Amino acid sequence: MKKLFILALSAVMAVSVAAQDKRHDHARGEKATKEIRAEEQRDGRFEKGWKDGKKHMTREERVEFDIKHFTKELYLSDKQAENFAKTYREYRAKADELFPQKCCKDEFKEGEKSDKKEARKELSDKELDRLAKERFAKKREFIKLQETYYDKFRKDLNPRQVEKVLKHKK
Numbered sequence: 001m002k003k004l005f006i007l008a009l010s011a012v013m014a015v016s017v018a019a020q021d022k023r024h025d026h027a028r029g030e031k032a033t034k035e036i037r038a039e040e041q042r043d044g045r046f047e048k049g050w051k052d053g054k055k056h057m058t059r060e061e062r063v064e065f066d067i068k069h070f071t072k073e074l075y076l077s078d079k080q081a082e083n084f085a086k087t088y089r090e091y092r093a094k095a096d097e098l099f100p101q102k103c104c105k106d107e108f109k110e111g112e113k114s115d116k117k118e119a120r121k122e123l124s125d126k127e128l129d130r131l132a133k134e135r136f137a138k139k140r141e142f143i144k145l146q147e148t149y150y151d152k153f154r155k156d157l158n159p160r161q162v163e164k165v166l167k168h169k170k
Contacts, residue, residue: 063092066168074161083156088165091149098142 057065067088071081120128146166153162 059092059096063089066092070165070168074157074164076156080156084153087149087152087156091145091152094145095142098138098145 067081067085070076070084070088074084076084123131150162150166153165157165
């Protein structure tokens with residue numbers, strides 16, 4: 001009976017300690033988050049162009065951000081990083097020509113997506129067929145672009161690194 005009581009008591013104490021640790025970790029996490037937010041506000045990150053801590057970047061800013069990200073993630077040497085940056089800028093410029101997108105908050109209009117959906121509903125079957133074929137042709141062009149740049153990236157990167165670059169969501 002004593003053994004059972006001691007065992008139950010130690011189990012309760014272990015759960016209590018674990019719960020306190022969890023609360024402590026949560027409090028530490030909240031404190032770190034508040035410190036990061038305060039630092040972002042001091043840096044001016046919540047000024048024009050920032051929403052909820054995320055900046056709406058221009059295409060050029062996004063490309064430069066991606067280059068820095070890949071340089072760090074792929075552990076590129078200075079020479080590799082320099083060659084990669086040049087090739088990646090070319091690649092993204094050609095990809096943006098194929099698939100121009102609006103990536104800035106100022107360019108995006110509310111309701112634009114729903115307007116496009118409504119407009120598609122009014123298209124004839126011939127028009128929808130033509131749009132589908134155009135979309136397939138652009139995708140084929142994009143695949144050719146990726147094949148071309150795969151070979152260019154392979155001059156400085158290994159296949160795993162190139163795979164990460166080409167699979168990256170723009």
